[in-house]
Amino acid sequence: MSHIRKAIITAAGRGTRQFPATRTLQKEMLPLVDRDGITKPALQLLVEEAVNAGIEQVGVVVNPESEAGIRAYFGALTEQEGQWQNDKQLLYEQAAHLQQLGERIVTIVQQEPLGLGHAVYLTKSFVGGEPFVMYLGDHVLLSHTAKNCTQQVLEVYAHTGGTLSAVRRTPEERVHLYGTLSGEPIPDIPDVIRVTAMIEKPSPEQARASLRMPTLPDGVYYCFFGINLFTAEIFECLERTIVEGRTMKGEFQLTTAQQMLVEKGAYFACEIQGEALDIGIPQGYLEAQVALGLAGTYSEQLQQWMRERGGCSG
Numbered sequence: 001m002s003h004i005r006k007a008i009i010t011a012a013g014r015g016t017r018q019f020p021a022t023r024t025l026q027k028e029m030l031p032l033v034d035r036d037g038i039t040k041p042a043l044q045l046l047v048e049e050a051v052n053a054g055i056e057q058v059g060v061v062v063n064p065e066s067e068a069g070i071r072a073y074f075g076a077l078t079e080q081e082g083q084w085q086n087d088k089q090l091l092y093e094q095a096a097h098l099q100q101l102g103e104r105i106v107t108i109v110q111q112e113p114l115g116l117g118h119a120v121y122l123t124k125s126f127v128g129g130e131p132f133v134m135y136l137g138d139h140v141l142l143s144h145t146a147k148n149c150t151q152q153v154l155e156v157y158a159h160t161g162g163t164l165s166a167v168r169r170t171p172e173e174r175v176h177l178y179g180t181l182s183g184e185p186i187p188d189i190p191d192v193i194r195v196t197a198m199i200e201k202p203s204p205e206q207a208r209a210s211l212r213m214p215t216l217p218d219g220v221y222y223c224f225f226g227i228n229l230f231t232a233e234i235f236e237c238l239e240r241t242i243v244e245g246r247t248m249k250g251e252f253q254l255t256t257a258q259q260m261l262v263e264k265g266a267y268f269a270c271e272i273q274g275e276a277l278d279i280g281i282p283q284g285y286l287e288a289q290v291a292l293g294l295a296g297t298y299s300e301q302l303q304q305w306m307r308e309r310g311g312c313s314g
Helices: 042-052 067-073 088-102 116-121 149-160 172-177 204-210 233-243 254-264 282-294 299-310
Strands: 006-010 031-033 039-041 057-062 105-109 132-136 139-143 163-171 179-185 192-200 220-230 267-271 274-278
Touching: 006 042, 006 116, 031 282, 039 042, 042 057, 042 088, 042 132, 042 139, 042 149, 057 067, 067 088, 067 105, 116 233, 116 254, 132 139, 132 149, 139 149, 139 220, 139 282, 149 163, 149 192, 149 220, 149 267, 149 274, 163 172, 163 179, 163 254, 163 274, 172 204, 172 220, 179 254, 192 204, 192 254, 220 274, 233 254, 254 267, 274 282, 282 299
Parallel strands: 006 057, 006 132, 057 105, 163 267
Antiparallel strands: 031 039, 132 220, 139 274, 163 220, 179 192, 179 220, 192 267
């Protein structure tokens, strides 16, 4: 199995559900205090996730308004920043780190908001026919093991090959928010299925009728986690959807192409030990910060603060 060298991050969405914070700030650049105690935008967390899993190059799909800001963020220390009088060691260490990450990043501009499928299709030249990892730019990934979420996916891919999506167990009342799938367990590979059915944001009734799996508890389904590993075959399917004009609400959906791959029979899914938190919505953003805080440097202080708050009245 060849080494996976490239990843893409889709970060061109306008972030309307986080307005007005996203009026001048791309949602993927919303800041979070990471587990190491450093405040970073969500996009940086994903780039670090990829690099720490051995990815060499990261293509970031941006919109025309956000490209310059994202490039500047992952650039060298500016003259003005160099004059700041706060912790110089931290300043220079973090600036050097950002520049190193920036050297791995290629920006790809999506000129019009034509959907996730279109955004992925634009990365075809960057990918160059290789298998690649794809991340949703508004998701924060938090592993529950020593291996990050991407490393877990890459380990499964070494056994399965083909298209592979990370999934998480999701209660029935939330399936309408996510792509949801079902399939047949793979013997001798725990928590891995060969996907046989997929529905984008099904109703609970649709999920019960078409996506129930006997290996999961009642009322629980597999939903997309926010990491996919695609081969170049995805671009053939995306091109077909674009040529045929197969849109939903004026956008080309990635799941349309994914369903084509399911029909070909070589689509796998693996359950991840971790969390994928959607910062594109206010509740998800709050959950991401709390989860990172409880898993990181300020965990003890945060838990103490939470205990004190729990004891307050009024």
